[in-house]
Amino acid sequence: MVALDAPLPYIGVTPFQLISALVILVVGYVLARIIVGLFKKSLGRTKLPPLVIEFLGRFLAVLLYVIVMIVALGAVGVSVSPIILGLSAVIGLILGFGLQDTLTNLSAGVWIAALRPIDIGEVVEVAGQTGKVEAVGIMSTELLTPDNKFITIPNKLVWGSVITNYTRMPTRRVDVDIGVAYGTDLDKAIKLAMDLMKNHPQVLDDPEPSVVITALADSSINLQLRAWAKTDDYWDVKGDLTKGIYELYTKEGIEIPFPQLDVHLKSE
Incomplete structure (x- = not known):
């Protein structure tokens, strides 16, 4: 023993x-x-x-x-x-x-925690990565991407980068781009798009939705539907409007052209 x-x-x-x-x-x-x-x-x-x-x-x-x-x-x-x-x-x-980077990351973490350009649960784009903020640690910031990838970014890169915060504000503007053929009755196309947005239950009345002509492109006249929605409803509204405008224009006989290229052959 x-x-x-x-x-x-x-x-x-x-x-x-x-x-x-x-x-x-x-x-x-x-x-x-x-x-x-x-x-x-x-x-x-x-x-x-x-x-x-x-x-x-x-x-x-x-x-x-x-x-x-x-x-x-x-x-x-x-x-x-x-x-x-x-x-x-x-x-x-x-x-x-x-290990000067260690101290830089530590001090950057303090500034992030103090000034809060990002916060836990917010969806942000920082250092080329987009995801939901899980935590800001002593040395690094943790993001969870929409496809469930866990990303760790050194705090110095977070503090030294442009930060886009997608969920900080309570409302966001939903932009949906669509092209119509030349010769289309634009007044009709715009009215149909406006009616679609105004009849959507998640589109806000204030600010009022709008439709603008963004470009006279090579193969189409480009329109942009602009509707305001609560931030939590952003993707639902974007999906509904994208699908809805396509189905509505198809039903009403408004052509949505695809890019075309005319090739002229010259015989010698």
């Missing part, structure tokens, strides 16, 4: 020390999760936005996990003073020479 206080061969650590370290890791992890949960819950009672709360919660979690790891190492007889000094030296190197 192995004594709990007898060092194990090759590693020089007693079973008691290993068990103690394991208990510290498990209990420390659980306590850290509880503390972070209580911390975020207490911040939730304030007027701080969810994005800031999530950012601070993640920062506290990392700090607590590092402390638990140091305590666990101390339980197995590892001197923690050199570890702390080593961490200080590493941090000094980070500040002085390497």
Whole structure:
């Protein structure tokens, strides 16, 4: 039977020390999760936005996990003073020479959390990627794309990029482009499109929908239907109007031309 206080061969650590370290890791992890949960819950009672709360919660979690790891190492007889000094030296190197991107990402995360150009649950386009904001962490921002891809973007790219926020405003304009053949009765085509938009239950009356001529193209006169809808209804309205205008023009005998090219052959 192995004594709990007898060092194990090759590693020089007693079973008691290993068990103690394991208990510290498990209990420390659980306590850290509880503390972070209580911390975020207490911040939730304030007027701080969810994005800031999530950012601070993640920062506290990392700090607590590092402390638990140091305590666990101390339980197995590892001197923690050199570890702390080593961490200080590493941090000094980070500040002085390497990993400048890490600090840039950290500071960018603070600015994002403070000024909130994006927020959790919003659909944004940033750094060439489009998706719903899942979280803004210490180092990176997490997006979930419409086709369920999880994207992690360094915070410095988020803060340094043009951000398009698709859901921040309560309403959006729905644009549907369609071309009609030359010779079409434009007054009739415009009236049909207006009636289609005004009769749609999700199209807002204010601002009023409109139809504009956008171009006299090579093969068609291009029209654009412009209807306002609540942001949550955007894609439903766009789909309905696109399908509806095609069916309506087809029914009314209004030609929707496809690009044509006339080729003249010259014989020699």
